[in-house]
Amino acid sequence: MKAGPSRLLLVSLVAFATLLGACSPGIASPSPNAIRRVALMHVGTDHNPPSLATLVAGLGDLGWFDGSASPVMQQLIGDKTMVQGRMKQVQGQYDGQRIQLIWRNLDPAQPDQVVEQAREFVRERVDLIVAFEDKSIRAAQDATAEPGNRIPVVFLHPSDPVRDGLVESLSHPGGNLTGVWGARDPVAKQLEFYRQIMPKPQPLRLLTLIDKTDPATARDLLTEARDAAGKLGVELDEREAANDAGLEAAFHSVRPGAVDGTFILSPSLRLSFSKKILGLAAEANLPVQAHRKEWVDPQKIDHGALFSLGVDVGPVGTAAARFVDSILKGAQPADLPAQEVPRVEFALSLRRAAELGITVPDDVKTQADLVYP
Numbered sequence: 001m002k003a004g005p006s007r008l009l010l011v012s013l014v015a016f017a018t019l020l021g022a023c024s025p026g027i028a029s030p031s032p033n034a035i036r037r038v039a040l041m042h043v044g045t046d047h048n049p050p051s052l053a054t055l056v057a058g059l060g061d062l063g064w065f066d067g068s069a070s071p072v073m074q075q076l077i078g079d080k081t082m083v084q085g086r087m088k089q090v091q092g093q094y095d096g097q098r099i100q101l102i103w104r105n106l107d108p109a110q111p112d113q114v115v116e117q118a119r120e121f122v123r124e125r126v127d128l129i130v131a132f133e134d135k136s137i138r139a140a141q142d143a144t145a146e147p148g149n150r151i152p153v154v155f156l157h158p159s160d161p162v163r164d165g166l167v168e169s170l171s172h173p174g175g176n177l178t179g180v181w182g183a184r185d186p187v188a189k190q191l192e193f194y195r196q197i198m199p200k201p202q203p204l205r206l207l208t209l210i211d212k213t214d215p216a217t218a219r220d221l222l223t224e225a226r227d228a229a230g231k232l233g234v235e236l237d238e239r240e241a242a243n244d245a246g247l248e249a250a251f252h253s254v255r256p257g258a259v260d261g262t263f264i265l266s267p268s269l270r271l272s273f274s275k276k277i278l279g280l281a282a283e284a285n286l287p288v289q290a291h292r293k294e295w296v297d298p299q300k301i302d303h304g305a306l307f308s309l310g311v312d313v314g315p316v317g318t319a320a321a322r323f324v325d326s327i328l329k330g331a332q333p334a335d336l337p338a339q340e341v342p343r344v345e346f347a348l349s350l351r352r353a354a355e356l357g358i359t360v361p362d363d364v365k366t367q368a369d370l371v372y373p
Contacts, residue, residue: 036064036328039102039121041140042132043114044272047302048105049132050294051156051317056101058321064099064328099328102126106136108272109243118143122151128327130320133157133271134164134216137177141166144176152333154323155179156316159216159267161338170338178333180319182311182341185267187221188228190289190309193346194261195232196364197307197353198287207259207286208236209250209277211266225265241269244276251280261306262288278304287356293347298372306356307368308347315341345369 042049059065102121106114118139121129129151131140137155144151158181161167168174191206198204208225212218229236237259239250247269262281264270269277270291278295281288282304291310294300319339326336347370353360365371 034098036099036128037102037124037126038099038128038130038324038328039104039124039126040130040132041104041106041114041117041121041136043106043108043135044133044274045105045107047274049157049313050292051132051313051320052103054314054317055130055156055320055324056317058318059099059324062321062325064325108135108268111135114139115142122149126151128324129153130324131155134159134267135272137166138164141177150176152327153177153179154320154327154333155181156320157181157311157313159185163219164215167338170340172334173336173338174334176333178336178338179323180316180339180341182313182316182344185216185221185291186309186344187224187265191225191228191232191234191263193307193309193364194263194289195234197348197360198260198358199361201260203233203235204261205235205237205259206261206263207250207254208238208263208265209247209269210238210240211242211268212240213242214266214268217266217268221265221267225263236263244273247273247276247280251284254284256284259286262286264289264291267291275302278302285356287352287358293345293370296347296349296352296370296372298349298351303349304352306349306352306358308345310344311341312343312345315343348372 040052042052104117106117114135118129118136121140122143129140129144131137131153133156137153137158140153140155143149144153153176155161155166155177156179158164158166158179161179161181162169166177194206195204210217210222225236228234237254239253241247241250262277262284264277274290274295277288287306288304290296290305290308292313293308293310295303295305296308297303319341323336327333346368348360348365348368349372350360351372
């Protein structure tokens with residue numbers, strides 16, 4: 001019995017769909033011994049995200065490379081030759097390894113670089129993209145938006161995955177993105193701690209650094225900061241900056257004694273220009289707050305902040321490793337609920353306070369999770 005035209009058309013469509021699926025750049029069904037290629041991207045050449053090391057360690061614990069390879073991989077990722085705007089590929093050519101990590105740390109002064117890098121990962125047909133923080137996440141989301149480019153993306157440290165349109169909901173991401181996030185922008189609480197640490201003078205005047213091109217700042221954070229400042233007796237001396245030159249101009253435009261401290265409002269400035277801000281604040285002999293305890297710890301190279309309030313980033317990398325593991329084993333990002341790491345740490349440097357002539361009240365010290373002498 002001859003097949004009719006409609007039946008032939010149906011068979012042809014099924015065959016075409018099968019071929020199209022085989023050519024898709026997303027996760028296919030590789031052989032058990034295939035080396036999986038995972039791209040990792042971050043914007044901020046003056047630092048590596050701390051969650052990077054715990055992500056790599058977590059992948060090692062999950063068996064993606066043997067025990068001897070894991071610390072080697074961590075050492076390579078922490079290598080200072082990867083910063084200063086250079087992009088270095090880390091290839092894990094170790095015995096027993098089943099994964100290749102491709103690390104790119106991108107220059108915030110070249111915004112087109114991250115966009116092109118995300119597109120390049122798609123062209124290279126990597127198995128999965130891990131994107132750290134807002135700029136890299138947005139670039140990865142845009143590069144994988146077309147149906148033929150739907151490579152899975154695991155995000156770390158977005159400002160808010162639902163508000164920013166990364167997922168439909170935390171429990172049902174619904175697309176090709178999922179990952180881990182934490183409370184990174186407790187603006188009102190940061191101002192409250194500033195006020196408690198420095199009860200005098202009244203009002204407390206803070207040089208407030210704002211990048212109005214940062215979506216989170218324009219949408220929510222500036223309004224939140226102004227509202228909190230009004231209630232706390234804090235004056236925000238708002239200065240706009242989006243790069244090194246803008247930050248220098250902001251600090252140099254303030255006459256000595258006009259402000260009592262520095263408040264970094266925009267996430268884009270904290271994430272991409274941390275070392276620059278710490279240096280300028282030190283030159284001006286002004287305290288500055290941070291979102292990471294590493295800025296406060298005197299044993300770290302890039303320290304100098306008076307206090308920090310932000311999410312504990314170590315567990316973020318460990319949790320992200322489990323997402324990577326699940327997706328590489330066949331899970332779909334749409335079905336993996338995004339995970340919140342709710343723990344926020346308050347760290348305080350008594351050494352920096354003494355250098356600035358600040359006497360920290362005892363009740364503030366007792367609130368701190370970490371006190372560095």
